[in-house]
Amino acid sequence: MRPARPALPEWVRRLPEYLMIWVPLLLSAAHLVSFSLWTIWISFTPSTLIPVTGWVGLRNYSAVAASRNWQIAFDNLLLFGSAFVVLSAATGLILAILLDQRIRGENVLRSIFLYPLAVSFVVTGTVWSWLLNPGLGIQKLVHDLGWTSFRFDWLIDRDMAIWTIVIAAIWQSSGFAMALFLAGLRSVDADIIKAAQIDGAGPVRIYRRIILPSLWPITITVVVIQLQFAISTFDLVRALTNGGPGIATQLPALVVYDLMFQRSLLGRGAAAAVLMLLILLAVLLPYAAWRYAQRRRAAYA
Amino acid sequence: MPITTTRRRLLAGSVATLAFPAFARAQGAVKPRLTAISQWSAGSDGAAITALGKKFEEKGGVWQHSPVPGFTTEMMNKLRAQIMAGDPPACSQLKGPEIAAWSKIAPTVDLDAVVAAAGYEKVVAPDLAKLHKPGGKWIALPLQIYSTNMLFLSKRAMDKAKADKIPVTWAEFNDLAEKMKAGGVAFPIANGGTRPDDGQKFEAALAGISPLAYRAAIMNLEKKALEGPEIKAAFAQVRKIADWMDPNVGAQHFSTNLKRFVDGDMGMMIMGGWAQGVLRNAGFKFEDFTIAPGPSDNGKPVFLLNADAFIFWQRKEADLQAGQTLMAQLVMDPAIQTMYSQITGSIPVRTDVDLSGEGWSDGQRTTAKALKDAIASNQAVLSMAHNMAQENGMTAAMIDVITEYVKNKTIKPEQAATRLAEAVEGAR
Numbered sequence: 098m099r100p101a102r103p104a105l106p107e108w109v110r111r112l113p114e115y116l117m118i119w120v121p122l123l124l125s126a127a128h129l130v131s132f133s134l135w136t137i138w139i140s141f142t143p144s145t146l147i148p149v150t151g152w153v154g155l156r157n158y159s160a161v162a163a164s165r166n167w168q169i170a171f172d173n174l175l176l177f178g179s180a181f182v183v184l185s186a187a188t189g190l191i192l193a194i195l196l197d198q199r200i201r202g203e204n205v206l207r208s209i210f211l212y213p214l215a216v217s218f219v220v221t222g223t224v225w226s227w228l229l230n231p232g233l234g235i236q237k238l239v240h241d242l243g244w245t246s247f248r249f250d251w252l253i254d255r256d257m258a259i260w261t262i263v264i265a266a267i268w269q270s271s272g273f274a275m276a277l278f279l280a281g282l283r284s285v286d287a288d289i290i291k292a293a294q295i296d297g298a299g300p301v302r303i304y305r306r307i308i309l310p311s312l313w314p315i316t317i318t319v320v321v322i323q324l325q326f327a328i329s330t331f332d333l334v335r336a337l338t339n340g341g342p343g344i345a346t347q348l349p350a351l352v353v354y355d356l357m358f359q360r361s362l363l364g365r366g367a368a369a370a371v372l373m374l375l376i377l378l379a380v381l382l383p384y385a386a387w388r389y390a391q392r393r394r395a396a397y398a
Numbered sequence: 399m400p401i402t403t404t405r406r407r408l409l410a411g412s413v414a415t416l417a418f419p420a421f422a423r424a425q426g427a428v429k430p431r432l433t434a435i436s437q438w439s440a441g442s443d444g445a446a447i448t449a450l451g452k453k454f455e456e457k458g459g460v461w462q463h464s465p466v467p468g469f470t471t472e473m474m475n476k477l478r479a480q481i482m483a484g485d486p487p488a489c490s491q492l493k494g495p496e497i498a499a500w501s502k503i504a505p506t507v508d509l510d511a512v513v514a515a516a517g518y519e520k521v522v523a524p525d526l527a528k529l530h531k532p533g534g535k536w537i538a539l540p541l542q543i544y545s546t547n548m549l550f551l552s553k554r555a556m557d558k559a560k561a562d563k564i565p566v567t568w569a570e571f572n573d574l575a576e577k578m579k580a581g582g583v584a585f586p587i588a589n590g591g592t593r594p595d596d597g598q599k600f601e602a603a604l605a606g607i608s609p610l611a612y613r614a615a616i617m618n619l620e621k622k623a624l625e626g627p628e629i630k631a632a633f634a635q636v637r638k639i640a641d642w643m644d645p646n647v648g649a650q651h652f653s654t655n656l657k658r659f660v661d662g663d664m665g666m667m668i669m670g671g672w673a674q675g676v677l678r679n680a681g682f683k684f685e686d687f688t689i690a691p692g693p694s695d696n697g698k699p700v701f702l703l704n705a706d707a708f709i710f711w712q713r714k715e716a717d718l719q720a721g722q723t724l725m726a727q728l729v730m731d732p733a734i735q736t737m738y739s740q741i742t743g744s745i746p747v748r749t750d751v752d753l754s755g756e757g758w759s760d761g762q763r764t765t766a767k768a769l770k771d772a773i774a775s776n777q778a779v780l781s782m783a784h785n786m787a788q789e790n791g792m793t794a795a796m797i798d799v800i801t802e803y804v805k806n807k808t809i810k811p812e813q814a815a816t817r818l819a820e821a822v823e824g825a826r
Contacts, residue, residue: 100463146484147503162823166798232646250650305661339649341591343802346402360791361499 131376140367148363157368166355167369170347173259174376177348180260185267186319189274194304196275197282205281210272218269222336225265226252255345258338262330262346265337270326276318281315283309321384328377349373388396431460432721434708436479436491437473439465442675446741453734454719456492459724460717486711489725493707494786498532500709506537507710508727513539514728523769523778525703529786534738539729542744544671544704545765546781547602553685554662555583556653564690568606568635571666571693575642578665584668587642588664590652596801597783599639601666604632605700606693607776617780617787619826633803633811640689640804653680660686668692670704670784674761675743689761691768694777703770705747780804795825
């Protein structure tokens with residue numbers, strides 16, 4: 098029999114847990130909050146090359162909002178954000194449903210679909226910039242195969258170029274949506290499905306009436322995660338089109354970088370960054386409210 | 399008495415060890431030391447600055463170069479961080495009007511005495527000299543010059559067009575492009591898709607049409623000149639150039655298409671002199687291409703200046719100050735400028751360096767002669783696309799308009815001219 102160890106006070110025993118959780122949490126929260134506040138402060142100053150004190154009111158904001166770059170970036174964000182989120186969720190869901198059919202080699206397929214997530218966005222952007230280049234990539238391949246009237250030149254088409262970013266982003270992250278959906282599909286109670294089968298429901302009906310409705314919480318999660326990714330997209334666009342042709346595929350993050358570091362207009366760059374933060378909050382606050390409402394309902398149910 | 403190691407002795411000993419080097423430095427016989435940052439880490443640029451460092455060491459100095467590879471902005475971020483921390487490098491790469499802008503945020507070294515001793519001012523192009531002495535005092539030194547509007551002609555494309563005359567004016571340039579197109583050259587203009595690439599097309603067009611208008615509109619930002627007919631004419635010329643370019647380049651670097659240029663699949667390239675170094679590094683021969691000054695409607699060469707420079711930041715340490723003096727002397731030395739330009743393919747800042755000897759290419763000789771002629775006829779102007787004419791914010795605002803115009807063929811030259819004037823107003 099081992100000798101009993103002297104009993105440590107409860108708080109000492111749990112000290113490692115507290116340290117593990119609270120120290121990093123507080124540190125990162127402090128960083129996040131202090132730098133955000135600092136950026137907000139800079140956005141009201143006349144800073145250019147280096148931060149300076151002073152007060153210019155909303156002048157930086159009005160200058161950014163009035164610039165063509167920002168307007169194009171904002172329109173692009175609306176289009177790219179919605180198209181990317183809807184399409185990547187749809188692609189992920191379809192892949193998940195197909196994988197859920199107890200097929201052979203599921204593990205291999207799952208890895209293949211998830212693999213793009215392991216690739217950095219810069220690599221994705223560069224690879225797709227070659228694939229989509231009409232003179233080198235897919236269009237040339239089809240031409241060489243004999244179909245010479247085939248056209249796929251979105252990369253250099255001002256109106257369609259934003260869709261090339263959507264394509265590359267979907268390729269990259271629909272595997273992530275698939276993984277979440279697959280987990281959701283697997284967690285549906287097998288007894289309910291059995292019961293539905295006994296009642297004579299076909300597979301389509303089971304999916305439509307039982308499985309998909311139970312996926313709502315996961316869908317919301319996927320949408321929110323993808324949206325915040327869409328809003329902060331930077332490296333993908335920089336490698337794929339670098340905002341071009343011309344300035345047709347500008348996105349807010351590119352504008353912030355451009356203002357701060359290429360044009361050396363720290364004040365305006367900070368203003369653009371704060372505007373991005375506001376857009377992000379416009380997505381995250383409703384989500385937080387929804388979560389809160391759900392929890393309350395669960396608590397009172 | 400036995401020597402015992404007490405804590406106090408240990409402390410005193412270590413303080414003495416720490417203090418000794420500073421003490422030695424203060425006692426005269428300072429060894430010149432230079433802390434420098436630049437973006438030149440690889441290729442011919444890296445080789446050139448390494449060679450410069452060797453020369454510095456040969457003169458008894460300590461060379462501490464920290465390259466920041468990547469875009470110039472990366473280097474600038476490091477510089478900004480060091481300045482804000484109160485620890486600027488003794489010397490850093492910086493060029494154009496950014497020298498004046500940055501000199502306001504930290505004290506710089508007054509180089510007037512060392513420049514006067516070297517007699518440097520007489521041999522530097524006047525517009526260029528002005529950039530390096532904002533406020534009337536030399537605080538930075540130009541190191542090498544490129545022209546951003548050199549015309550590269552592909553030998554094979556010229557054969558296809560059955561032409562051998564180098565175009566001098568834009569009209570002749572346009573004729574040659576038509577001939578190349580008719581002769582089976584797929585794209586008479588070789589190009590990349592980057593922002594400076596588009597900017598270079600415009601500045602070459604405007605400066606070639608009228609160097610006076612270029613100086614007034616782009617360098618001095620005169621409202622009347624910005625709304626003048628030359629700007630519209632320049633945009634019209636850029637449209638022609640854009641129609642002859644390969645639209646499939648996306649955001650690629652110009653060097654991606656050099657093989658097609660040499661093969662005669664593309665005909666002419668308006669590019670900085672650095673393209674010669676890139677062509678040579680890619681293994682192409684001098685016979686494959688010809689270099690000439692960019693088109694100029696009055697027949698005399700127009701030179702769009704782009705110059706790399708070093709700015710010197712004030713430091714209190716005696717060894718760094720000695721290092722700065724030594725570095726300044728080296729940068730102005732004709733032998734060093736020769737060595738540097740021969741590695742990178744640029745031309746020396748000094749207009750009195752003889753380029754007839756070995757180690758220089760015909761392209762460099764042509765460029766140097768163009769610079770001399772352009773200075774004589776007051777047609778050496780500062781490049782906008784490469785941040786020599788205006789600060790970065792203004793340049794970016796202008797290039798926004800130009801790059802959109804190049805890629806969007808529904809914009810009319812008149813519209814583009816109006817937008818350019820508006821963009822300048824907005825960025826002022």
